[in-house]
Structures are given as C-alpha cells and as structure tokens.
Amino acid sequence: MEVCKGSECLKVELIAYSLPREGDVDKLVAESGAISHAPHFKELNEERVKNLIELLKKLGHESVFEHACFTFRVEGISRICTHQLVRHRLASYTQQSQRYVKLKNPKFIVPNEIMESEFSEEYLELLERASELYRKMVEGGIRKEDARFVLPQGVETKIVITMNARELRHFITLRxxxxxxxxIREMAKEMLRLAHDVAPILFDDLYKKYIDNSEE
Ligand SMILES: Cc1cc2nc3c(=O)[nH]c(=O)nc-3n(C[C@H](O)[C@H](O)[C@H](O)COP(=O)(O)OP(=O)(O)OC[C@H]3O[C@@H](n4cnc5c(N)ncnc54)[C@H](O)[C@@H]3O)c2cc1C
Structure with missing residues (x-):
C-alpha cells in the first residue's frame, strides 16, 4: 500500500490543445468570433485579439470559446475527486478501470487533516487491511470488479479529460x-495554470482571480 498526503502525488499535464494553422489559441478564438461582424474572415493583430476576447467575456458571448479544446492527463487523485469531476457533463473522460486493472499495490490519497490528527494511525491500519483483503480476494478468484468494493473512496485513479475553453472556464470558476x-481545487488550479500558459488572454481573468490573488 502507498499513501499520498494531500495533493503530493497530484500530476496534471496538458497533453494536447487546439493548435491553429497560424497563430495561437487566443488568435483562433478571436478570429472565429470576428466573423460574426465582418463580411470576410480576417487576421487580427495582438491588440484586436485581446480586445475582442475581453469584449466576448464581458458580453457573455462564450460560445465562441468552444472553438478551442484542451486535453489533460491527471494522476494522483482520488476516486472522490473524479466523482466530483465527472459531474461536469460537457467534457470527455477516459478513466483507468478498476474492472480491468488489478491494483497490485493500491495507492490512497489521504487528506492532510487526517494525517495530522490523532486518527492517522487507525486510518492507515484500515487502509492496509482493506488493501490486503483486496489482494487476497483477487488471488482467491473474486473478480476485480467485485473485490474493489472493499477499497475506500480515497483510492488513487488516473483520468484523461478533454474540455473546450468555455467548459474549462466554467469548471475552473466552480472548482x-x-x-x-x-x-479538486488543487487540480483545477493546475489545469488553469497550464491553460493560461498556452492561452494567456482567454484565461487572464481567472488566472488573476484564483492564482495571482494570494487571498484565494
Ligand atoms: C462547491 C460545490 C458543491 C457541490 N455539492 C454537490 C452536492 O452536494 N450534491 C450534488 O449532487 N452535486 C453537488 N455539486 C455538483 C453540482 O451540482 C454540479 O453537478 C457540478 O458542479 C457541475 O456543474 P454544471 O452542471 O454547471 O456543469 P456542467 O455539467 O459542466 O455543465 C455546464 C453548463 O451547461 C449547462 N448544462 C449542462 N447540462 C445541462 C442540462 N441537462 N440542462 C440544462 N443546462 C445544462 C448549464 O448551464 C451548466 O452550468 C457541487 C458542486 C460544487 C462546485
């Protein structure tokens, strides 16, 4: 059995995002939005890109943001976290299956609050006992999909997430x-950092609110 204290095992990678033929994600979004008020498709300079994206945010014309997509690979999170995550319906997910994958050495995410409390020892013993019984049951012929019922919700999982920029902004705002x-907050912040790296104008307001602002 392995234990991850808090978010120490969390790993979020941006593995793909919309890469336009020319320019970057911000330009893709702004130039797509510009056609609604122009007779022809046209290229926008940096200043127009910034002004237009800010105007779209202000007016709430966020359907334009759906033209950009982001794919993240996440590990080191609990099934509790992914249960919350997949409530966001306008996204695509592929998660490691506990029916097909045998957890040889189950890893658990344990909140710092528990680790630092007088309950930590008892809690870790319980995780150890659950892991041991899981192993014994799988070796004894119980199907993985049934043996997993003994594993606590804090068990670690891996997931691939794809969201368009509109949904990603909504997800970040809530989470x-x-x-x-x-x-989920730690994970959402990592996703925001990575999205902001490749689309600084699109995520500028959220980055300032949730990452640059030390009060958050
Ligand atoms: C702090 C917090 C606490 C929560 N606590 C609970 C809880 O106790 N119990 C619980 O069950 N859930 C809880 N949730 C989950 C919450 O109710 C939502 O299911 C989750 O946040 C997804 O939000 P969403 O529906 O806006 O997002 P998405 O599914 O990502 O949808 C994005 C947007 O698309 C539109 N949309 C999507 N689907 C539909 C639809 N079918 N019809 C109309 N419009 C649609 C909506 O405008 C929606 O906001 C909690 C969430 C948060 C952030």
Missing part, C-alpha cells in the same frame, strides 16, 4: 472557488 473541496 477553484473556496467552496470547492481542496483536492
């Missing part, structure tokens, strides 16, 4: 908020 749980 970077203080009201969201720490684990």
């Amino acid at each position: 970077c908020d203080k009201s969201a749980q720490w684990e």
Whole structure:
C-alpha cells in the first residue's frame, strides 16, 4: 500500500490543445468570433485579439470559446475527486478501470487533516487491511470488479479529460472557488495554470482571480 498526503502525488499535464494553422489559441478564438461582424474572415493583430476576447467575456458571448479544446492527463487523485469531476457533463473522460486493472499495490490519497490528527494511525491500519483483503480476494478468484468494493473512496485513479475553453472556464470558476473541496481545487488550479500558459488572454481573468490573488 502507498499513501499520498494531500495533493503530493497530484500530476496534471496538458497533453494536447487546439493548435491553429497560424497563430495561437487566443488568435483562433478571436478570429472565429470576428466573423460574426465582418463580411470576410480576417487576421487580427495582438491588440484586436485581446480586445475582442475581453469584449466576448464581458458580453457573455462564450460560445465562441468552444472553438478551442484542451486535453489533460491527471494522476494522483482520488476516486472522490473524479466523482466530483465527472459531474461536469460537457467534457470527455477516459478513466483507468478498476474492472480491468488489478491494483497490485493500491495507492490512497489521504487528506492532510487526517494525517495530522490523532486518527492517522487507525486510518492507515484500515487502509492496509482493506488493501490486503483486496489482494487476497483477487488471488482467491473474486473478480476485480467485485473485490474493489472493499477499497475506500480515497483510492488513487488516473483520468484523461478533454474540455473546450468555455467548459474549462466554467469548471475552473466552480472548482477553484473556496467552496470547492481542496483536492479538486488543487487540480483545477493546475489545469488553469497550464491553460493560461498556452492561452494567456482567454484565461487572464481567472488566472488573476484564483492564482495571482494570494487571498484565494
Ligand atoms: C462547491 C460545490 C458543491 C457541490 N455539492 C454537490 C452536492 O452536494 N450534491 C450534488 O449532487 N452535486 C453537488 N455539486 C455538483 C453540482 O451540482 C454540479 O453537478 C457540478 O458542479 C457541475 O456543474 P454544471 O452542471 O454547471 O456543469 P456542467 O455539467 O459542466 O455543465 C455546464 C453548463 O451547461 C449547462 N448544462 C449542462 N447540462 C445541462 C442540462 N441537462 N440542462 C440544462 N443546462 C445544462 C448549464 O448551464 C451548466 O452550468 C457541487 C458542486 C460544487 C462546485
């Protein structure tokens, strides 16, 4: 059994995003949006790109943001976190299956609050016992899909997520908020950092609100 304290095992990678023939993600979005008020498709300079994206955000014309897509690979998160994640319906997901993959050495995400409490020892013993029984049952012929019922929800999982920029902005707004749980919040912040690296104008407002602002 392996234990990850808090988000120490969290790994988020941006493995793909819309790469236009020319320019970058911000330009792709702005130039797509520009056709609604122009007789022809046209190229926009950096300043027009920035102004147009800001105007679209202000007016709430966010369907234009759907032209850009982002794919993330995430590991080191619990099934609790992915259960919250997949409630976001306008996205595509592929998750490691507990029916097909035998968890040889189950890894668990354990909240810092538990690790630092007087319950930590008892909790870790319970995880050890659950892992041991899982192993014994699989070796004894119980199907993985049934043996997994003994594993606590904190068990680690891996998932690939694809969202368009509109949905990603919505997801970040809900899940970077203080009201969201720490684990999905950490993951959403990583996704925001990575998306902001490749589309700084599109994610500028959210980056300033949730990452640059130390109060958040
Ligand atoms: C802090 C927090 C606490 C939560 N607590 C709970 C809880 O206790 N119990 C619980 O069950 N859930 C809970 N949730 C989950 C929440 O109710 C939503 O299911 C989740 O956040 C996905 O949000 P969404 O529906 O806006 O997003 P998405 O599914 O990503 O959809 C994006 C947007 O598309 C539109 N949309 C999508 N599908 C439809 C549709 N079928 N009809 C109309 N419009 C649609 C909506 O405008 C929606 O906002 C919680 C979420 C947060 C952030």
